[in-house]
Amino acid sequence: MGELHSPVLLNESIDYLITDKSGIYFDGTLGFGGHSSKILESINNDGLLVSTDVDLDAFNFSRSKFGNKQNMKLYNFNFSKIKIISKLESIKVYNGIFADLGISSHQIDDPASGFTFREEAELDLRMDKTIKLTAAELINTFAEDEISSIFYEFGEEKNSRKIARRICEKRRINPIKTTTKLAEIISELVPERYLNKTLSRIFQSIRIYINKELEVLKTFLDESVDLLAEGGRIVILTYHSLEDRIVKEKFQYEELKCVCPKDYPVCSCNKTQRLKILTRKPVYPSDAELSINRRARSAKLRAAVRL
């Protein structure tokens, strides 16, 4: 296997994340271990890194890459299970929690992973192969308006209705089983110059729906704030506006001291401020990084500290 994945915003992530070399850190998106390696390099033997990935291939690859490192624990769990993982490790709080959302270059490039629309593969799009619903089942059995809402809600696709209608017409003749077949159907409706972007949005929307990506992100963020030590950092890399909005709004909510309506004379909400945002504007990859890693182009880093 060539280059499996180039870690994005690597130095920036570590600079925001690590505050204590002997601290306990969590990497929710282990992937091919790019960020985890750098976290390990940045902590000493008293420190600990717990890393997880829901994708079995990524987990297996990283398990052999890291072997049985003393100060690293590896899991093949969804990051939304951070509380369960922490219980298993008897960890009460972390000094830093990190996630680099989405999928890796390897998942995108490897036809067997079924995430690419450029090569023929079964329509699958599950990161966790124990999930029951596949992309093929969604495309071939969901009602037209359900499919159209998925494209619109999770892909922000303006032609969602037109594309869903054509899919439903085509599947009556033959079930749509492969990534390339779905791409071919969409290509009949969209001008060549918009095709790649449309296909990216459609595949992204199916992936988000099947893997419940926005729901698990919300759970992960809620539980992460509970699990941060005072002064501990949370650092999240996002790649599209839907996930970025969730991170931004969660950080903003946790920064508020009070959520009472403005006309209340006294505060009765009992809310406390738990985070201070460290990145008023998101951090973007430098031009130097963008020139060597195209996949970094949509990345945004947001970081906050637990009060």
Ligand SMILES: C[S@@+](CC[C@H](N)C(=O)[O-])C[C@H]1O[C@@H](n2cnc3c(N)ncnc32)[C@H](O)[C@@H]1O
């Ligand atoms: C962008 S890649 C991470 C790459 C990693 N930082 C590196 O440098 O190698 C995202 C990874 O997160 C995993 N992932 C996505 N959502 C997840 C979730 N909810 N729980 C655990 N892993 C997840 C994907 O399977 C993928 O391997």
